[in-house]
Amino acid sequence: xxxGVVVVMVPFVAQGxxxxxxxxxxxxxxxxxxxHIVGTTTHNRQAKLRVHxxxxxxxxxxxxxxxxxxxxxxxxxxxxxxxxxxxxPSFKASSRLREPFAKLLEEIxxxxxxxxxxHDFLMSTVVVQDVVSFANVESYAFQCASAFTTFSYDWxxxxxxxxxxxxxxxxxxxxxxxxxxxxxPDFLEFVYSNIECQKLNSGNIHDSCKVIDGKFIDLLxxxxxxxxxxxxxxxxxxxxxxxxxxxxxxxxxxxxxVWLDKQGQDSVIYVSFGTTTSLSDEQIHxxxxxxxxxxxxxxxxxxxxxxxxxFKSSSEVRRIELPKGFEAKVEGKGLVIREWxxxxxxxxxxxxxxxxxxxGWNSSMESITMGVxxxxxxxHTDQPRNAILITDVLKIxxxxxxxxxxxxxxxxxxxEESIRKLMASDEGNEMRKRAAKLGDDVRKSVEDGGVTxxxxxxxxxxxxx
Numbered sequence: 040x041x042x043g044v045v046v047v048m049v050p051f052v053a054q055g056x057x058x059x060x061x062x063x064x065x066x067x068x069x070x071x072x073x074x075h076i077v078g079t080t081t082h083n084r085q086a087k088l089r090v091h092x093x094x095x096x097x098x099x100x101x102x103x104x105x106x107x108x109x110x111x112x113x114x115x116x117x118x119x120x121x122x123x124x125x126x127x128p129s130f131k132a133s134s135r136l137r138e139p140f141a142k143l144l145e146e147i148x149x150x151x152x153x154x155x156x157x158h159d160f161l162m163s164t165v166v167v168q169d170v171v172s173f174a175n176v177e178s179y180a181f182q183c184a185s186a187f188t189t190f191s192y193d194w195x196x197x198x199x200x201x202x203x204x205x206x207x208x209x210x211x212x213x214x215x216x217x218x219x220x221x222x223x224p225d226f227l228e229f230v231y232s233n234i235e236c237q238k239l240n241s242g243n244i245h246d247s248c249k250v251i252d253g254k255f256i257d258l259l260x261x262x263x264x265x266x267x268x269x270x271x272x273x274x275x276x277x278x279x280x281x282x283x284x285x286x287x288x289x290x291x292x293x294x295x296x297v298w299l300d301k302q303g304q305d306s307v308i309y310v311s312f313g314t315t316t317s318l319s320d321e322q323i324h325x326x327x328x329x330x331x332x333x334x335x336x337x338x339x340x341x342x343x344x345x346x347x348x349x350f351k352s353s354s355e356v357r358r359i360e361l362p363k364g365f366e367a368k369v370e371g372k373g374l375v376i377r378e379w380x381x382x383x384x385x386x387x388x389x390x391x392x393x394x395x396x397x398x399g400w401n402s403s404m405e406s407i408t409m410g411v412x413x414x415x416x417x418x419h420t421d422q423p424r425n426a427i428l429i430t431d432v433l434k435i436x437x438x439x440x441x442x443x444x445x446x447x448x449x450x451x452x453x454x455e456e457s458i459r460k461l462m463a464s465d466e467g468n469e470m471r472k473r474a475a476k477l478g479d480d481v482r483k484s485v486e487d488g489g490v491t492x493x494x495x496x497x498x499x500x501x502x503x504x
Contacts, residue, residue, distance in 0.1 A: 043152030044503045046074045049140065049166050050086070051159035052133045053126065054314040054345060055401035056183055057086040059246050060159060062276035063181070065093060067157075068100035070499045075147065077140050079133065080105040081348050092278035092383045106139040108132045113351045116317040116344035121418040121445070122223055123315040129347030130229060134165055141169040148173045155502045157181055157244060160265075161229075163236035170239070177241040177502075182265060184400045184421035186247045186255035186272065187428040191215050193262065208254060211431050216423050216442055226420075242269030244498070246276045246404055249490045250480045252428060271498040273491060275408045277401075279482040281387055293381050295338050296388060298374050302336055305392030305471060308414070308462055309385050311340040312397040316418040320360065321448060327365050329454025330373060335462045337373045338391075340380045386411050392471060393461045395439065398425040407435070410478025412470040414439050414461050416449070435474040437461050 046067050050060035057078075064074045076083065083105045087095055095101060111132040114125045148154050156178040158166040163180065170178040182189045191212055194200070202209040218227070243265040249256055249272050260270045299307060310330070312318065318326065323341070330337050343357055359377070366375060382402065385391055386409040394406045395414040403425050406413055413436035415426035429436040439457045440449040461467040484491035 044072060045147050045151040045154050046072050046502075047144065047147065047154060047156045048074055048076045049136075049156065049158035049162045050076070050078060050082075051161040051183070052079065052082045052129055052347075053123075054085065054089065055399045056159050056161070057082060058089065058401055059183065059276050060157070060181060061086050061090055061095065062092075062278070063157065063244070063246070063273070064101050065095070065098065065278075066273070066276060066495060067499070068098055071100070072499070072503075073100055073102065075102045075104055075143070077104050077106070077136065077143060079108050079136065081350060085349055089379060091381045092281055104139075104143055106136060108135040111347060113347040113353075115346060115353060115355050115357065118317040118319045118343070118357070121316055122226070123344055123419070124223060124226075126315065126345070126347050127225060127229075130161075130226075132347075133162065136162075137165045137169065140165060144169060144173065144176060148176055151175070153177070153502065155179065159183060160237075161233055163233040163240075167236040167239045178239070179242045179244050180237065180240045180265060181244050181246070183246070185403070185425050185428050186245055186252045186259055187211075187432060188400070188421045188424040189245070189265065190255045190258050190262075191424050192218070202258075205254070208258075211427065214427050214431060222420055237265055237267075240265070240267055242267045242271065242501075245270060245272045246274040246400065247272045248274045248481050248484050249494070250477070250484050251407060251433070253490075269501075271494050273495050273498060275404050275481060275485070275491075277383055277405050277408060279408055279485055281384055293384070295374060295376055295380055295385055298338070299385065299388045299390040302390040304389050307336045307338060307390050308393040308395060308458060309338050309340075309382075309391050309411075310395040311380065311382060311402070312416070312418065313399045313402055314345045315399070316397055317344045317357075323359060324362055325448060325451045326454055327362050328451035329458065331365065331369055332451060332455045333458040333462070335458050337369075338376065338380075338385060339373065340376045340382075342377055342379075383409075393458075393467075395458070398422040398429065400425055403429060407433075407474070408478055408481050410475040412436055412461060412467070412474040414457050416440060417442070433473070433477065435470050435477060437467070437470070 048060050048064050050057045068074045083103050112128040116125045154176040160180045170176050256272045260268050383405050386405050394411050396402050398415050398417045413429050415436050416439040417423040417426040437457050437460050483489050
C-alpha cells in the first residue's frame with residue numbers, strides 16, 4: 040500500500056544516537072514507509088558497521104544519503120576527562136549537513152504527498168529552519184534520553200517546583216545533580232542553540248515506553264516541555280529478540296557469545312562503558328582488581344572511547360595495560376574484549392545476569408528490554424539522571440560510586456562490593472526479578488495490542504493522515 044508519505048531520518052553523530060535512529064528506521068519501514076537516512080559519509084558507515092540484532096542490508100525500504108563534510112579534527116580521547124570533549128569538532132562539523140539536507144528535502148518534497156522529518160534533538164539547527172519552508176514537510180524531534188531525564192531538565196530550569204499531586208516523583212527528581220556539574224560550557228551552548236528550534240517541531244518521539252516511565256511521558260505532554268504537547272513513547276527501538284535472519288547471515292558468532300554458551304544462567308556480569316568515555320589507567324587497575332576479588336564471572340569490554348572519525352588512523356594508539364598476570368588469574372572466569380562487542384546479543388543471552396554500565400540511554404534501554412539489572416556508573420550528560428531512574432524509580436540497579444565523589448577514584452573494594460550486591464545477594468536477586476518482570480512487560484508492549492505498538496500505530500496513523 041502506497042501512502043505517498045516519505046520519512047527522512049537525521050541522526051546525531053555519536054554512536055548511541057546513530058544506533059537508536061537506525062533501529063527506529065527499521066520500525067517505521069515495517070509499515071511500508073520509505074525511510075531516507077541523512078548523515079555524513081563517516082557516520083553512516085559507522086552506524087551500518089555496528090548495527091546489531093538485525094541485518095540492515097536486507098531492508099530495501101531504508102535508503103542512506105551520505106554527504107562528505109569538510110575535514111574536522113579527530114583527536115584521541117583523554118582518559119582523564121569523563122566528558123568526551125574530543126568529539127566536539129565532529130559535533131560542530133555535523134552542522135555542515137544543513138545545505139545538503141535542504142537540497143535533498145526539496146527533491147523529495149516535490150514527489151511526495153508529505154515528508155516527515157524525524158531528527159535527533161541535537162540536530163535541530165540543521166533541520167528545522169528549512170523544514171518550515173515547505174508546505175508538505177513537518178518535523179518531529181527525537182528526544183534522546185529517558186522521559187524522566189527529559190522532564191527533569193525543564194523541571195530544573197523552573198527551579199525545581201514541587202509536584203503537588205505526585206510527592207514520590209518530586210522526591211526522586213530532587214536527587215538529580217545539576218547539569219552544570221558535569222557538562223562543559225561549550226557543549227551546553229551547543230545544546231541551547233538546538234533548544235531554540237523546539238517550538239517549530241510538530242511533536243516529539245521518545246525511545247521509551249509507558250511501561251518504564253509513563254508518568255513522565257504524561258508530564259511532558261501536559262507541560263508541552265519539548266515545544267509540543269504531542270509525544271509518542273515508541274520504545275524500545277532496538278529489537279526485543281535477535282532476528283533469526285540476522286543470525287543466519289552472520290558468518291561467525293562473536294567469541295563472547297560462544298563463551299557465554301558455556302556459563303550458567305544469570306552467572307555473568309557484563310562490563311562496558313559505551314563509546315564516549317575512556318577510563319584512566321589507575322581506574323582500570325582498580326576495576327580489574329574489583330572484578331577479580333568479586334569472584335563473579337564477567338565479560339569486560341576494555342576499549343578507548345570513539346574518536347570523531349573512528350576510521351581515521353592515528354600514530355597515537357593507547358595501549359591499555361591490565362595488572363600483571365590479571366588475564367591468567369581470571370582465565371575461565373572472565374573474558375576481556377578489546378574490540379567492538381555485540382552488546383544487544385550479550386545482554387539477551389541467558390547467562391548474562393548483570394550489566395555494569397555508564398547508563399547511556401541506548402545501553403540502558405537495551406538492558407531493560409532484555410530484563411538485565413544494572414550496576415550504574417554514570418559519567419556525563421544524561422547518564423547521572425538515567426542512573427537515578429534505574430536505581431530509585433525502577434529499582435533495578437545498584438550504584439557503583441557516589442556521584443558527589445565522581446572526580447575521585449572508585450576503589451576496587453567499592454567495585455567488588457557493588458558487584459557482589461548485584462550478582463550474589465538477596466537484594467540483587469530481588470532486583471533481578473524486578474528487571475526480568477519489567478523486561479517481560481516491555482517486550483509484551485511491542486506485541487499487537489501492547490502499549491508501545493499502539494503508540495507506534497498512533498504515530499504512523501498521524502503522519503499518513
